[in-house]
Amino acid sequence: MSKKKKKIHKPEEIKADVENPETAVEETAVASADPSDVTEAVPAVEAVDDATESVSDTADQVAASDGDLSADAPDADMAEDTTVKVKKPRTVSQAPRLVMILTAICVVVALLLGVVNAVTKEKIADNAARAKEIAILSIFKDGNRAELYDIIDGKEVYLVYRNEGLVGYCVFLTVTGFGGDIDMTVGINGEISTCGVKIVNMSETPGVGTKVKTPDFLELFDGLSHEDPIGDVDAISGATISSGAVMSGVKAAHEIDFDFKAVAEKLGVKILTPADILDIKETETETTPSPESESDGTASGAEPAPTESRDPSESDPAEETEDIPYVDNGGEKYYIYGVGVTTVDDRYVLEIKKEDETATFEKETKEPETEKETEKATEKQTEKPTEKPTEKPTEKPTEAPTTAETTTKAETTVPPTTAQTTTEPQTTASPETSDTSAEDTSGPAESTETTGPVSPDTSDTADTGDPLEVDTTGGANAVSEPEEITDSSSDIDSQA
């Protein structure tokens, strides 16, 4: 095979040999720099067959030889190229260089990532834990601490504490929804009934499957007991799979092998009943001032605000003002704490507060002007018209800071009672003086009721009670008044 000997020469010469046979196919086959074309043309033309065979043989030999080319593995692949392309030996020998450079780049990038990871690892873990805590505390509004207890059946169980007592437990689990996994959490309270379900993560169809995240759907599970955790809850139409997934999640949370009461005993921790929680809140409110109630309203789901400030003040105003009568002025409640005037100089001032303000009751022995200064002006003004609507036109010049509500209240009541103004001569200023005169008529018995609900002394003022509906609203204490109030109002009507 003399040809073989020849072929050990440089690849360019191999090409020359191949081009010798004078067939158009060969030439075109060789002329194209594509090895695949050459191999395809091989069966067609015999002459080229030999040539290519020999060329590939030579390529193997070239690979094996210790000539210019080094015997690396990539050469076998490169050899295909050598059949038709002018191959520069240099690029093959660069293979180790390429590997080294790529490795170097990877090492540098990996180092960079290691640094970034070390810096951010803790913060990321914190964020994840914080997100869980927010989810738990949004379900257990009475709780203020959550601790991971155990992982049961692959589900995390958190115990929720309020100070030193247990409020309930929370199960974190993952169910398969329509568009992927749904991460959810189910809160179960001391009576082993669901007290809240929350979706932490989901990727359902927006507008359809995401409806399972709305409170309208999740609230349906609240209160359902351990035996029947799903009850009659229906799937959302159009989101069957997503709803079914959430429902199965709630069921699975109840079915885990976890005995809340036994665990509480084992840990020596008490399970708080609602009464206990109220007690705790009361003791806390004694120490915390009421303005905290304003910070409540701003606590949003995303805020990691501790719940201590939330709970005590939330329950406070409700408890305090439950039994106190109030007047409802278009949605605003004005609580009436007491009124009573016994003498001209010894005056009790009625203060009507809005529902979120604390009420005060003061005994004043000063003149009206100083009264205005010392007391909260708005409340004082509100009480004036209720006491003495007849005084209203005269009061206005003397008592400047009259709130809008009071003016409206007074205005509505002034017309019917203008007749009465004539009967009471005092115009100068102290509405209390007219109170005295009015109250004397109502009798001493009522004047003793100064600290409690609205005393019947206000019967004269009760004409303003008409629009204010003093007689119909308020607690049980106000029940005693209606008769007198209605009587005077009928008087007014007759006069008007």
Added chain:
Amino acid sequence: MKNSILKQFKEGIVTNNPIFVQLLGMCPTLATSTSVVNALGMGAAVTAVLTCSNLFISLVRKIIPKQIRIASYIVIISGFVTAVELLIKAFFPAIDASLGLFIPLIVVNCIILARAEAFASKNPPVPSMIDGIATGVGFTFALSCIAFVRELLGTGKLFAAADGTGGIDVFGAGYQPAAIFLLPAGAFLTLGCIIAAVQKISDVCAKRAAEKAAAPSVEEEICSDGGETSAETEGATDNE
């Protein structure tokens, strides 16, 4: 120097905008432009990755042999994307929750590889960095335009936070949102309309520029025509 920086910015934002003109990186565009805050977050992440990767690639462009350049670029880009993802997870968890999967997907965003290949591998570090910033700003701008329309029509609110709360209620409570704009179909519709508008504007601008450039030669032609029309055309060219 300043001129070239301005020129680069103009190219990145207006004439060669990666989304409206080059039409690159469509997948994350359509997926993350559901609200303006999301769009800004995504745009910021892409800008950060673009700038860093352009800078780094430009620094090592002479060392990387051309056979392995794509592989090296991918390694560098994915390194920066992972770093950005970790930083977002640590310091902006709300954005991470809403963008979710699309931050790691920045690796395969064509824009970054295209700029690396077309610009950073051939230019010095500082222009490459500027190019990265300019392209990133253009991407953010385009994304915000789409998100503005989609959020406005799809939810009736604007600038809602990453978790969906808050935002300015533009149409008021009685507005029935067109939820299609939150779905991919709406994204395509919005994008198509905006690209059409951009093309129209750029056509008009090009035509005006061409007219200005062609004005002298037009005059010549008309003068060479001679005859009746010369008077009218002279008047017309004068007005131009």
